[in-house]
Amino acid sequence: MVPPVVALVFSDVAGIASTSVGRTGARDGIRPGASPIPRPSVQTNSELADRPHTRRDPLPIRHERPLALAVTGSGGNGALTAGMILLAAVARAGLYGLLTRSAGPQIRGGESAAMLRFGPEPLACIGDRIDLLLALDWANHLRFSEELPLARTSLVLADPAAGTLPPVIAASGAALHPIALRAAARRYCDGRTNMVAVGVVGAVAGLPLAALLQGAAESLAPKGEAIVTAATACIRAGFAVVHGEATVTAAEASCPPAALARWNISGNEAAGLGALRGGVRFVAAYPITPASDLLEWLAPRLPRLGGLLIQAEDELAAINMVIGSSFGGVPALTATSGPGLSLMSEGLGLAVASETPIVVANVMRGGPSTGIPTKSEQADLDLALYGLHGDAPHLVLAPLDIADCAFTFDWATRLTERLQVPAIVLSDQALGQARAICDPPPAAPALAGRERAVPGAGGYARYAASIDGVSPMAVPGEPGHMYTAEGLEHNARGTPSSMAADHCRQLDKRWHKLVAHNYGPTWADIDGCLDSHPAALLTGAAPGGLCLITWGSSRGAVVEAAERLRRDGWLVRVIALRLLAPLQQAALRAAIAGAGAVLVVELNHRGQLFRYLHAQEVLPTTARVLAHPGPLPLRPAEIIAAVQALEDAPVA
């Protein structure tokens, strides 16, 4: 029996217009590709909110897409596992999804939350609010409640046995629905409340039972058959709580064929894959949150490609180890987070001076100092751009979304090998530890690899000037051009020199090779212009309107905000920088040219990108910045609000 849904209200994104409709059957919900779907939501009022745990209305099915749901609990009670299964289920239902998580400082027993947004189109960001919240318990809920914004249109499910409702929930005005999870878990299965929750949440979110079961089977397979069997029973039980026993069997057949070309991948995994694609075969690193997953993904896979990973004694060792490997001709990467990047500053300088290609992944977390290890922030841009002593030009890149981690790390590896210069790649916790159902990432543009020395007439001059500033590099083992790589200033042959002429020549060379390279169109993702290629931009495509500039993981929220603004009639272009240094000044100026208003958007305290763009003289004086520190992510709605607050922002 399909339970009736009471008093559904369609509301638009901003929650202004609303209109009553009748009932929607559970089976109609999954319509991949049919977007935008009107968003039904339970009518709420403070009266209802004042009666938590007492309502007995049937559970309404949430058909709006994208839909954002959260399963929360204490560490160890399985909220994150539930999230993983729901993500897999979303994939099996033919949808795209984005799964983020929140954890506290405790190693075990602390708060944890899984947040999943899914829909028929790829998800750019986690959106503005949670539409559907299921709490396994309320312990510690306050610690992450600010990461789970609820609206009056939201629906909250909670087991009355899970403890007192936090006031913040009632205050949100969200609809509440009691749900006897523990009881169901006890009755139907071996007590895995979180698995029952998967069934309940999946059903309320309009996912087919077959997709949920397949998701569970895939996610839990490594834990053995018994666990899968138990989970299956629990999920069925949860599903039945919503749809009633009778529907369960029928629903099982309804799973659409999975869109097999898609991937289920985390940002850290994608980063590791990109590095492998780019040719990295040696990794040395010291564990640090949130970069460890990236390393742990690589560790067993490198040997399969003839490579290896060394756990170093510290970050100073790690970066020098990768320099050693690269000097030996084996492309190398290290990964760390803020504190580790600080420790690598001296090593980065050596890589610059000795012209040794290396990739340094910085999966950013909250700073400064030890900061907030488990949460995201984009506050290491300054350090990445400027944090070397002396004039030390190098590459800085940032992936723009989870799948793009693969592209950007791949590209960074190719660039570092081509240009013989270190590349810092700024991912962050929000990308690295999130998972997406996404289209497979494209390969990075092909690039000539490391230029190798060829036996010549005279002696080998490792650091000889050349037209593009790149000098052929010999690799130990090759006869005929032995040399000593040098961190002191040196002449073309690598002999230490303190003469002004040698210093100038080498500084010029190291600068020139970076700026002379043609990076092609992938220096940024530009949307809203006719063509993201600089040439097209130079001809003045898309004049006027609003220009939003961002970088790294903040792109998703900006893109979504831009889409909504366009729907409201704004002319908006978005420039998301993937290559931060060397900044493509001319192309960027061209991309900005003609904009009526410029807003830079980023997740840090004082606008590091904004200041950098001013330093590089690419911003008009009227440009403004929307910057706030982590750990809360940027949300489309706050970007829209900031845009609306821009005084001179033209509306097309």
Add this chain to the structure above:
Amino acid sequence: MVPPVVALVFSDVAGIASTSVGRTGARDGIRPGASPIPRPSVQTNSELADRPHTRRDPLPIRHERPLALAVTGSGGNGALTAGMILLAAVARAGLYGLLTRSAGPQIRGGESAAMLRFGPEPLACIGDRIDLLLALDWANHLRFSEELPLARTSLVLADPAAGTLPPVIAASGAALHPIALRAAARRYCDGRTNMVAVGVVGAVAGLPLAALLQGAAESLAPKGEAIVTAATACIRAGFAVVHGEATVTAAEASCPPAALARWNISGNEAAGLGALRGGVRFVAAYPITPASDLLEWLAPRLPRLGGLLIQAEDELAAINMVIGSSFGGVPALTATSGPGLSLMSEGLGLAVASETPIVVANVMRGGPSTGIPTKSEQADLDLALYGLHGDAPHLVLAPLDIADCAFTFDWATRLTERLQVPAIVLSDQALGQARAICDPPPAAPALAGRERAVPGAGGYARYAASIDGVSPMAVPGEPGHMYTAEGLEHNARGTPSSMAADHCRQLDKRWHKLVAHNYGPTWADIDGCLDSHPAALLTGAAPGGLCLITWGSSRGAVVEAAERLRRDGWLVRVIALRLLAPLQQAALRAAIAGAGAVLVVELNHRGQLFRYLHAQEVLPTTARVLAHPGPLPLRPAEIIAAVQALEDAPVA
């Protein structure tokens, strides 16, 4: 007998106008206060230059002031000692002086040169050229010849026995005069050629014999009486070579009373003194060129004030040791150079987050990486400003000349204690290892010291918000307000927190305490405006004209260039930034306001200050930069040339 001077030519600075005059007596030369003195120089022509070591004309006395002379040789043959004695002699002659040195990478036996400029006014910089060069030998001369620019007006003295004349000398067009140093050394004394050279150079430079002898006695006193006696004989012998035996006795009486209020001090010594004045009583550091002298000066003096110095195992230890001392209530400093500052980045972040005051002196050398350890450059500004992960505001200062090292380190220590934030002070090799005869440096402005916790009612909240952002700090040993200093993000009590609200509050607080402080007028040295006080500047003093902006050790050359430009009728103001972060945006904008042209001048490859000022939106788009890397210093003439090349520079 005073030797006659042949065919003197007066030439102006740019070497264009020239007019013949008669002869000038040696005794008239010293006219303190009588500036500018026309610069006589020996007429030279390629004919003369083609006949090196053959001229037998009497030695001309060089009366121009300021006069720049150099004594060069190989390591170990005493060029540097000669320079020290000449500097002391200059002081005893009642003049000001500036002594710089150049050394190669060899520990012993490499090239070395002492360059001394002196005159009746304090010396801002080493000037454009060497007027008088005495070479003890020509070995390795090429390695530093670019640091010794000769003009056609210069005079070169060399012992024909010292080897072949390098072509670069002949090519300069300077006048040459052979001088039998070794022979004289053998004849008159125990063979210390460099001491004979002191006598010769001193005499040609118009310094009184008594001043030279007194200078030698002072400088050599630590080496014992025998050495002093031998040196006296040599200096007399050298003096007699120029003036003839007869004059020596008469000249001895002519030493004017020394201006006893003046000091003879190096930049590194002044820095150490400033730190002591500011209250530093604990130092931990790891040796590195060119910061070691600073530490070695402090080492025996700290215990005299109840303090101590620890040689740490590395820079990571050093910075954490000073954090520990400061946490214990004892103001602390570490000193290093570029590579060490890179290693201290993580420690600096801890000092920011835990709000622990420390001073980090960075005596800059050529970069990147190990770079050019013995030569100067201003290329660590980026690292000092931005080189911490996360949003980590802190203080960055730079002393503007040798004496100012005392003032700036003093001020930095007071500021760090007042604001509970680390201060990076950017000195450099050119300041640190140079000596000056200068007026004693003034004390830094008095500031309230570290705000200490007082026993209160409730529990102690170490990181409580306050109006000025500074929270009272308890010091171990005090009962009643124990707390744990924290590098994780925290709430007001110091309890680790990953909540957005706590993070924002602490970021705001740490930012606010820096920008809210009133730094007074010493944030910059401004000259050419009616008054350097921001208030006066705001009222539009000195409108129009040229504005030169610089920082740190480059100030001297800029100030001298400005003086010359003013003599040529330019309206010039100079803003030399002492406080780089937090940048005093409003005051700086006011100081720049109304300038017809803005030129930023600094000693690095790509204009780090220039980019920073753009980042902070204080520069007009028409501003230009004159930046070149070390090791060659900025010279007034090249600044003047750059100014002349500015298209729209208005001439008053």
Add this chain to the structure above:
Amino acid sequence: MDSTAIPSLGARDYKSDLKPVWCPGCGHFAVLSALTRTLAFLALPKHRIAVISGIGCSSRLPAYLDCYGFHGLHGRALPLATGLKAARPDLTVIVTGGDGDGFSIGGNHFLHACRRNLDLTYIVMDNQVYGMTKGQASPTTRPDWRRSRLTPEGTGMQRFKPAAIALAAGAGFIARGFAGDPNGLSHLLAQAIEYPGFAFVQVLSPCQTFRPESREWKTRVHPCAGAPARDPATAAQLMLTDDGMALGLLYAQVLPPFESQPRLEGDDLAAIEAEFAL
């Protein structure tokens, strides 16, 4: 001194009101308790104690005490404590941390702190794993432990022998305790704090979450044989051949404590400035 007449305090008085973030059953709880009991036993005034740590589960300890503390950087607790103790010899300075913090990233400071012999007590809670970063191998982990996802085939590196290293580096007080033996541990900590120089205490402190197998340590520990060695050669023999499970004071020798420079005080800046005057 203002503080000599303190009322006698119980162990609980040395605890702060913060709830540890540690997992249930973590060995670090026992170390915390042993330490507070020791402080109470020694009747040290709370405000004259400073406890310095790095980063790791173990390094969270200072905030759980009601005395001065500094939760510093990963691996840098010893130099921070060195600066504090050198500047403030009047304080009791205790350093706490983990095996990763102290022996991996902090290894160099460990060596040089042993050499320097400042009057510090260094307590390393050795669980043979990186707890905080979720289960990687530490220097004391066996080379063939394959449960770390970072080194799935094991580290292949010989185990770090903390006591042997401390001895070779010149430490004068070397002891080993066990979280499962709080009384013995308290006793060792008291001796360490009273030792006038650098005292190193390795505490076997099981990690429930990532090394559940270390629960069986309680069956493997045993008291060290005989009295503590007093000469380095004997001690070395013991430390290089033992199974790492011998508890007690392993080595104790009185060494000259660190005093870098005689502090003369009394002089003034004017005298120093006079050097520069002409």
Add this chain to the structure above:
Amino acid sequence: MDSTAIPSLGARDYKSDLKPVWCPGCGHFAVLSALTRTLAFLALPKHRIAVISGIGCSSRLPAYLDCYGFHGLHGRALPLATGLKAARPDLTVIVTGGDGDGFSIGGNHFLHACRRNLDLTYIVMDNQVYGMTKGQASPTTRPDWRRSRLTPEGTGMQRFKPAAIALAAGAGFIARGFAGDPNGLSHLLAQAIEYPGFAFVQVLSPCQTFRPESREWKTRVHPCAGAPARDPATAAQLMLTDDGMALGLLYAQVLPPFESQPRLEGDDLAAIEAEFAL
């Protein structure tokens, strides 16, 4: 291999044409010569050798050789060499440096390189001083040496005992040579390079300029008594009690060399990417 049939080379062939910056009489000259003689003796192809160093007078050595070299960062030669050797096990990798470079700032890497036991040869030219920065005390300097302007009262710190530390950290080959005994040194270097693991050679190499008194080392060195110890306990006894002047192979034991992971090769990226496909 392309290079097995190399013509036999003399020691001079391993020298580059750069003139060392060293002071006349510096002990490092003898180390350079001993090394080139050893390389010639072992007939190692020049292009298959890489010599890695840090910063210091001693660390200038690689550029004076005609083989591959890396003059890296102060204190970081060992990790750089570790990365190189791990990635390129086919090369002969030699690490050279000074006592400051290796035992002060580089102390942590020394410990962990000993533990890791990669097939490297580590030559430390120990002159008990920082030569390059003009005469500060190093870890091996006596605590009461008062000629450094940075520590005018002496460091007050016990001397670092390189051999004892290497042993405690797990090194399998520990030797001590003397610049004044080039034949003995050459012999030790040959053994060290041939040793299949981490081989540590401390070379007493006097600094003429800042430790002129070390000229008398030639009267104080003596051969170490008997055959090299094969068990750690005996070796420790020797190293903790000796005068630091005993020359020869002090300890040698065969240990399993480092192999972090089996390299499987042959697999391809497509197989790895397939993990992500739905």
